[in-house]
Amino acid sequence: MASISLLNPKAEFARAAQALAINISAAKGLQDVMRTNLGPKGTVKMLVSGAGDIKITKDGNVLLHDMQIQHPTASMIARASTAQDDCTGDGTTTTVMLIGELLKQADIYLSEGLHPRIMTEGFEKARDKALEVLEKIKVPVEINKKNLMEIANTSLKTKVHPSLADLLTEVCVDAVLTIANDSQKPVDLHMVELMEMQHKTDTDTQLVRGLVMDHGARHPDMPKRLENAYILTANVSLEYEKAEVNSGFFYKTATEREQFVRAERDFIDQRVKKVIELKRAVCDGTDKTFVLINQKGIDPISLDALAKEGILALRRAKRRNMERLALACGGTAMNSFDDLQEEHLGYAGVVYEHVLGENKYTFVEDCKNPLSVTILIKGPNKHTITQIKDAIRDGLRAINNTIADKCLVPGAGAFEVRAHNELVKFKESVKGKAQLAVQAFADALLVIPKTLAINSGYDAQDTIVKLTVEDRLSPELVGLDLGTGEPMKPTDLGVYDNYIVKKQILNSCSIIASNLLLVDEVMRAGMTSLKG
């Protein structure tokens, strides 16, 4: 009798073996769901919800979220997978697979009487060893276009069709390299704007070396296209807000009230005038033009005044675009117009508007030295765009991880095979029953190449034997060629994974698996105990 039932006789609980069985079966179940997603040959799923919403995805994380998991164990694993995504942007499916497999392997020994505590100790040792192996096999890389293309391509090929992956790879790498501007530091990915455009007939993804905004001028007379433009970015309100609430607006007569209103209005007009003065100073007599991009509002009267001067004015820009604009065009974002100088202005070769249905887009292009860029995704419908967007996000993360790590790990299951072999050797040096745990860990790692093989239509056992034997014989790493089902050298084919992804997976999986193994009592108690 569990102690909880003394306190609360209604509590539901499961002990020892039963508790473990619950956890293990949940992990296995989840693994089964995700299995088919792994690797470039994994299947992509189109989800049609009960209400008709469409979603296309291959991302383990998205699927997990969509399934709205209720089982406590499963949701714990799902959370590990989410953490993996937040941290590295890749390897979510792998995380679920590995946790499931670790529990599955552990179950074999536990059912023969091994204590879970010994199991987890062994897991810890094995993990440390595996990390050692990872450290040993990582390949330092130079940050150049070729290497980045390889890593991005590996990542993207697991998300979309190879031919689309090639296009996206180019776009992603160019985007990051433009921003990085020869520095060897990871870039702020917020400075890559992902803009989507739903277009009936067009599917295309392109890199815009500048900025695309999802709004346009709100005045019919404003120019639709400007060349050689000065860009003024500002966070200054250009709209007249009735100030009655905030300040006591006391007046005796109607004319007095009029005066107050006019004075208030004047205040805004002064600001507009300052912009116009600056425009006249820098543009008049030259072929230069002027664009104002404001984070705050601009009311119709101000718009009118600006339009008369041929100024293109945009209101309510994204807060983050202020930062992006300063990086893309130069200049500084102004918080007041009191001391407005030419040096505060940015520059863009061309600014133009594009109208699509009820949406307007403004392109700011041909910037001198853009440190912020936009990836423009065009697609015929929402789910297509979302899927491409997700892929791009992961591609960018992979590139950024590489720049941060300055090293890569050969992919195609090569690391897992090598780690397996090393762990089997290492097992001998471990004392006592913990050996068994090391063996379990080693076997669990093989789930990755195994699943890759199954998803590509090859025999799992066949492949594993081939790979492990090949790996033992060759000093170089050996991975699985998904095209032929034969062992190959991933370094030759340029199949690489991120170092940080693998490291994160090893760490989080062993910890979650250990925690789940150590659970010896599951209880559900509380006032609203959910019966049935």
Place this chain on the structure above:
Amino acid sequence: MNHTREILTFQFGTYANYVGAHFWNQQEANFVYDDPANEVAVEQYPNNDILYREGRNEQKQTTYTPRLLSVDLAGTLAHLPIVGELYGNYVQRADEAPTDDIVEKLKEGAEQNKLSTSGQLDVLQQPTAPMSEYQRDLLKGTLNTQDKDYKLAESCNSWADYLYARYHPRTFSMLQGITRKSDVQSLATHGAGVEMWHSTAFNEDFCDRIRQYAEECDALQGFQLLFDIDDGFSGMASKCLEHLNDEYTRASYVLPLHYPQNISYAQADMRTAHSIRVVNSVLSYYHLSEQASMFTPLSTLETIWRNSSLKSRNLTGLQFQANNLYQTSAVLAAYLDTVTLGFRLRETSESLMRFCDRVSPSGRKLTAASLALPLGMQQQQDLIDYLNVADSNALLTQLTPGCEPGSSYVLQSLVARGIPDSRLKRPLEQAAKQVQMAAYKCDSVSHMLQLYYQCNYHSSQTHASSTPLPLKTHLPFPYEIFNSSFASNGFKLLDDEHRSVEQRVASAPALAAVQNSSKLGNHLDALHGQTHRIQLAKLQSYSQSGLERDEYETALEQLLEFRDNYADAHYL
């Protein structure tokens, strides 16, 4: 230059969406495409552009959708696709039409667009979400609002079941991962809501939607915010309001809504649930007293917080089930629509800001709601006679729980609807006794009401406006709540007459007011009194969501300070 002064509406939480759905249905019921009889002058129609935006969808059709952002738990949308039904990007699923062809086509399209790694796609179709009979008929175009009984009161599971209005794709944000449960409120605490607001996945997207709406507006005048105060949505709304003030500095009229039933929370007994409700209210009031321009708590219940009897307010002429979400929300929506009508009329100089300002002087931001629906005027009776015989206190029923503004030192703003000018008084030749009444010199409904309250309420100030447009009460409004002593036009029948069973009430006159007086301090006292019994440390769900003791204590202090605004009885 005269620009539309737009208002952006927010709905946080399930009950808020219930009320919202009725509110938008009411708007659409009042759309007038052409009025051949021309009974009502143009300026007495609401200016729909204030609440609605015009757009164009992919098929180049013009759309007219509310400026609305709605947040709710996953699962409340039922059959509605999250992108709305006007802009494509979803598969129409109904029982009759097989969707396999469309899905197959989509699949091919996706494969052509190289979205799949191997050129193949697995299609996973979830079973079609059940659709209410009302929605099915709406979809087929066979809606019958005259004779058919859709039994919405009994069968309605979610506000999506009776939503006539159609929304823009920007409107819905569903909280992924937090699913609606039938027995417990999944997002329970103020703290959990705050956390949700700050989560990057939600925050960035949601703030961007606000920005896109604001960008479209030429002269945004403010925001109208409905939220469930009993659960975690209160936290989300508080944070949203803070964001709005930081970014847009506009007037905001906030309506916290109390469920007409005691909702339960995970791992909480009655007592704990009660404590959670009180803490949610305390924290919300703390934020609202600082952030909102004015707030009016709404509920059909008489009292809240420590309330086991769940006694409902009793509106003369209405019979509704006290805990029915569909019916009670309709009453609240009728209030909201009526009271805000004043500044939404065409060619009015009123604005949301002045509306708020007028009844909430010197920091008395908490105001009370009261409604008369249906107005007890008899068929053929004139307003002047009705007011003459009406008991001064019985005209309006309070809709803010635990608030009785009294009848002296009251500031109020009131809107009457559905009383045509012809029903004001008799012409001079037929006037008979009416001439002797002081009110006979009044020429308009608003004028007469103003005079009425001047006489009945001691040193009070009333602002009244009116429109002859009645409240439309045909489906999907719960027409069944009117009892049989009212005719189908919403006026009272003579004593022994009854409306026949087949006849439904199609429209009704109504009177709604927002009131303020020093007596509202009692409401705050009542709330503060509840907090003595609360042991914060014992509220598990709060300690989990990281509520700091300090924050709670600040909120309590602020509540007392806020209450002081209501102390001075001499102030009008």
